Amino acid sequence: MSSGFARALLLLLIATPALAMAKDPIVVAPGDGDFNVGVNDQFTGDTQSETDTGDTSSTPIVDLGDDIRDAFCGGTNYSAGCDPEPVEETPVAPVLTPGMITQAFQRVPLPATPLVIEPVDGVTLVNLATNFHTPAEPLSRTVTLLGRRIDLAITPFRWTWSFGDGSTVTTDTPGAPYPRLEVTHTYERAQQVRPTVATTYTATYRVDGGPAQPVPGSVTIASPPAALEVTTATTRLADPTR
Template identity: 55%
Template sequence: MEAAEEGIRNGQQGSADVSGVGGKSADPGFAAGSGACPGAEAVIDQSNAPAGISFCQQYAEPTTPVLTVGLIRNAFAELKLPAGELVIQPPDGLTLVNFDTNFYTTSTRPIARTVTLLGRRVTLEATPSTFHWSFGDGERLSTSDPGAPYPSLRVTHNYLRKDTYRPSLGTTYTGRYRVDGGPWHQIPGTVTINGTGQALRAIEAEPRLASY
């Protein structure tokens, strides 16, 4: 400490190990003169401090929250996305056994939502990429094809026995995002939304003699 006092008297600045001063275990820095601790708190116990020296307890500046891809991915996963509209042909909840029942969806367009994260304007875009067809009889099929209306039979299923089934559609979305109108970036991972089943009754056709 005598060396520190000598340095101050000679107009020099420096640092010193003061871990034993006043019985404290802290290691604050020191500065000379009154008001020498701007933006910091002076150590209260200065009973052993030489005259003209203030011991300052420094504090780190608070960090600014960073908008991460993880936060954006969580926001994407929490979007209220539709499962997709399931269309079945023949219509009216009725089909035939051993018949090509047609399935398709019209829910194929990207869906955009804008959210605010940490004060930033983030645009999220979800695009249907995979369609999961559950036919209600234990058979399932996943395609990138959304199917199409009759007569373009691209996603079909044959029911082998008469019964009432509940086919359903699930949709997997891929996503991208941009911040404050900037460039688009891909969102890691996907989100899958499963829909509820529709009642569909499969019946056997009865042959009828019309004329002879």
């Protein structure tokens, strides 16, 4: 029993001796923020309650104050109008997730690498192996997520070539300038075509300079289309003396 509860009970017994000798039941009820005790009048024989008659003269009321309320409400029984103590929730700090890193990687502006075609004058011949290549340099980008520094190391690793005549090929090389013919295409008829190359990037990331970790997923960037005329060659005899 708490000291507050004992003190309130002692005050009740001293202030109202009739309560200790009453034959009728003691009624304990919650009031407006306090607990009140009502005892039926044992001398008049009137057993009507205050609720029935509206007369408070026959029902002595003793205000026990906050001590007994605190003692009663200190447990887990809130049926008498006790308000449970509010529970303070500890805020949870947001945590970086791989999904956040992937979204940041996908939103980083990456350059569209240009498509280089050889011959370089924008004209090639039917049945000639036309050479294609594109620059392929690693990139680095830095972003901030949830107040953390994220360093991205971005690497091109795959290329998809669209030659403009319906033919496509995917390689793990960006091609190379002549005479290294790594990515070539032979057109079978004269036409105007607009070939492109799409470069796919992967990345690793570091959080605040920590260890490198792979970024889930990849990003693909297509080059602007290049204009290429495919034509036929005409064989003519020439006088070497002229």
